[in-house]
Amino acid sequence: MSATKGYRGPKGTYDVYPGGGQGQEPHERPELWELVERVARDVFGRYNYSEVRLPVFEEAELFVRSSGETSDVVTKEMFLFTDKGGRELALRPEGTPGVVRAFVEHNLDRLAQPTKLWYMGPMFRHERQQKGRYRQHVQIGAEVLGSPDPLVDVEVISLLYAIHKSLGVKGEVVYLNNLGDFETRRRYVPELRGFLKKHEAHLDPDSRARLDKNPMRTFDSKSKETQELLDEAPLIGDFLSEDARGHLAAVEAGLDALGIPYKLDERLVRGLDYYTLTVFEAKSAALGAQDTVGAGGRYNGLVEQLGGPDLAGIGFGTGVERILLAAEAPEGGAGLDAYFITLVPEARLPALRLAGALRDAGLSCDLDYADRSAKGQFKGADRAGARFAVVIGDEELARGVCALRDMASGEQREVRISDGPQELLRAAGA
RNA sequence: GUGAUCGUAGCUCAGUUGGCAGAGCAUCGGGUUGUGGUCCCGAAGGUCGCGGGUUCGAGCCCCGUCGAUCACCCCA
Structure with missing residues (x-):
C-alpha cells in the first residue's frame, strides 16, 4: 500500500508473501x-x-x-x-x-x-x-x-x-x-438475429453492435430493457x-x-x-x-x-x-517441531549441530539469529508454533545436556547432548 | 476503456471551521542478571501515495497523476 519509497508491482498484480494474514487478501x-x-x-x-x-x-x-x-x-x-x-x-x-x-x-x-x-x-x-x-x-x-x-x-x-x-x-x-x-446454430442464429433486428431500436448499444457478428452474446447484456426484450426471444433449446x-x-x-x-x-x-x-x-x-x-x-x-x-x-x-x-479461510497452520534457545554464545554451535541432525531426521526446527534475550527467544519459539523449545545455557553445557521444554504443557526435562537427535526424538515422543 | 469513492506507522483506523501528525494491534527492549502465550512500563517506526497550486501556514481546500475499491464492458 505504501510505496512512496520505491517500486510498486504492476497494476492489476499482487504479491504472495508471509504476513500472518494481517491486511492480506x-x-x-x-x-x-x-x-x-x-x-x-x-x-x-x-x-x-x-x-x-x-x-x-x-x-x-x-x-x-x-x-x-x-x-x-x-x-x-x-x-x-x-x-x-x-x-x-x-x-x-x-x-x-x-x-x-x-x-x-x-x-x-x-x-x-x-x-x-x-x-x-x-x-x-x-x-x-x-x-x-x-x-x-x-x-x-x-x-x-x-x-x-x-x-x-x-x-x-x-x-x-x-x-x-x-x-x-x-x-x-x-x-x-x-x-x-454447428447444424443447430446454422438454424438458430438467423432466427435470433431476425428477432433482434425487429426490435433493434430497443437494444442497448453494445448488443446492437454485436447483432451481426455474434447475436447470441446479447444474452450476456445487463441492460434491463434488453433482458426484458429477450423474454420473448427464441431460445436455442427449441432448435437443438x-x-x-x-x-x-x-x-x-x-x-x-x-x-x-x-x-x-x-x-x-x-x-x-x-x-x-x-x-x-x-x-x-x-x-x-x-x-x-x-x-x-x-x-x-x-x-x-x-x-x-x-x-x-x-x-x-x-x-x-x-x-x-x-472459500472459508482455514485457520491455524502447521508449526515447528523444535526451536533452539541459546543463552550463551558457546551454546550456538552445539545447537546448530543438533538442529542439523534433527532436520536430517525429518523434523522442522529453527534457531535465533538475532542474539535476543531468553525471553525474546521464547517468544520466538511461541510465535513459530514450536512444539518444543530446546534450551542450552551455561548450566546445560557444563553438564553436557540440553533442556527440552514442551511449549504447551510447560514440562521440561533434560537430555544428554551427546545422545544426539535419537534421544531428543524419543524424549519428545514421550 | 467509462463512471463513482478512497489513499495518514508493518496492519486496522482517528485526526474538529486549515494551526507542532495520533491510538489500538504487531515489532523490539525492560519489569523476571536463564523461561513464551496474561499483565505493567518503555522504545522504535511517517517527506500523511506522488507532483503542482491557493494560503502567513495544507493530512485537511483546488488541479493533475499513480494506485486501490465498487459498478459498467467482459471475464476466472
Whole structure:
C-alpha cells in the first residue's frame, strides 16, 4: 500500500508473501496457495489426469484462431509483444489454446484415449482490475481430448465441483446449457438475429453492435430493457438437433447420478468462439459482480482447427483467486517441531549441530539469529508454533545436556547432548 | 476503456471551521542478571501515495497523476 519509497508491482498484480494474514487478501497468503496446490494435485490424481506445464506466452495468432477474432479476450485484453526475431507473441489470456497446441504438436493422440490433462498457472488479461479480477491471475484447468462422450462432460463438471468443494467454496451453483452443434446454430442464429433486428431500436448499444457478428452474446447484456426484450426471444433449446438434445439429456442424467446440483440456464452463452454443445459456469454467491468461479465447455472443432486430427475436446478453467475469495479461510497452520534457545554464545554451535541432525531426521526446527534475550527467544519459539523449545545455557553445557521444554504443557526435562537427535526424538515422543 | 469513492506507522483506523501528525494491534527492549502465550512500563517506526497550486501556514481546500475499491464492458 505504501510505496512512496520505491517500486510498486504492476497494476492489476499482487504479491504472495508471509504476513500472518494481517491486511492480506486470501490469495496473498502462501499457506493457502500450498493448500490449493495440494488439493488440486490430489483431486486430479484421483480422476487420473496428467499434468502439463506450458509456456506462459504463445504466438498471438494461436489465440486469435481459437478464442475468436471477435472475442473480447482477443480484441482488447491481450498483452502483445514482438520479440527480437519479429515474432508476434502474446501472454496467454487462457489455458485451452496452449494445451491443444501442445497436444497437436506432440501427437498426444497416440496415448490412451481420451487424453486427460490438467494445468495450473498464470493467465494474463489487460483489463481494469477489480476484486477477484487481476491482470495476472492463476487458473487451474483441465482438458479432455479425444472423446465426444457426454459422460466425459459429466466427469469434467464433477471435477470442477470437487475442487471447489474440497477447498470450501461457499454458495456455489453450477449453470448448464447446450449451445448446440454447428447444424443447430446454422438454424438458430438467423432466427435470433431476425428477432433482434425487429426490435433493434430497443437494444442497448453494445448488443446492437454485436447483432451481426455474434447475436447470441446479447444474452450476456445487463441492460434491463434488453433482458426484458429477450423474454420473448427464441431460445436455442427449441432448435437443438436430435444429437444435441440427446447429449444434453445424457449430461443431465450423469450429473443427477452423481448428485451434483445444477441449473439449466438457456440464456447461458460464453465469450469464446470455440464452444459447442455443453457449456457450464460455476458461480458463487459469496463473490460480487465477478461471481464466476470456474467455467468451461466442449469444443469439438478446435483440435482440427489448430492443425490436429478431428478429435472432440472439453475443458474448464477456474480462478484460484476467486476460489480463495469465495472459500472459508482455514485457520491455524502447521508449526515447528523444535526451536533452539541459546543463552550463551558457546551454546550456538552445539545447537546448530543438533538442529542439523534433527532436520536430517525429518523434523522442522529453527534457531535465533538475532542474539535476543531468553525471553525474546521464547517468544520466538511461541510465535513459530514450536512444539518444543530446546534450551542450552551455561548450566546445560557444563553438564553436557540440553533442556527440552514442551511449549504447551510447560514440562521440561533434560537430555544428554551427546545422545544426539535419537534421544531428543524419543524424549519428545514421550 | 467509462463512471463513482478512497489513499495518514508493518496492519486496522482517528485526526474538529486549515494551526507542532495520533491510538489500538504487531515489532523490539525492560519489569523476571536463564523461561513464551496474561499483565505493567518503555522504545522504535511517517517527506500523511506522488507532483503542482491557493494560503502567513495544507493530512485537511483546488488541479493533475499513480494506485486501490465498487459498478459498467467482459471475464476466472
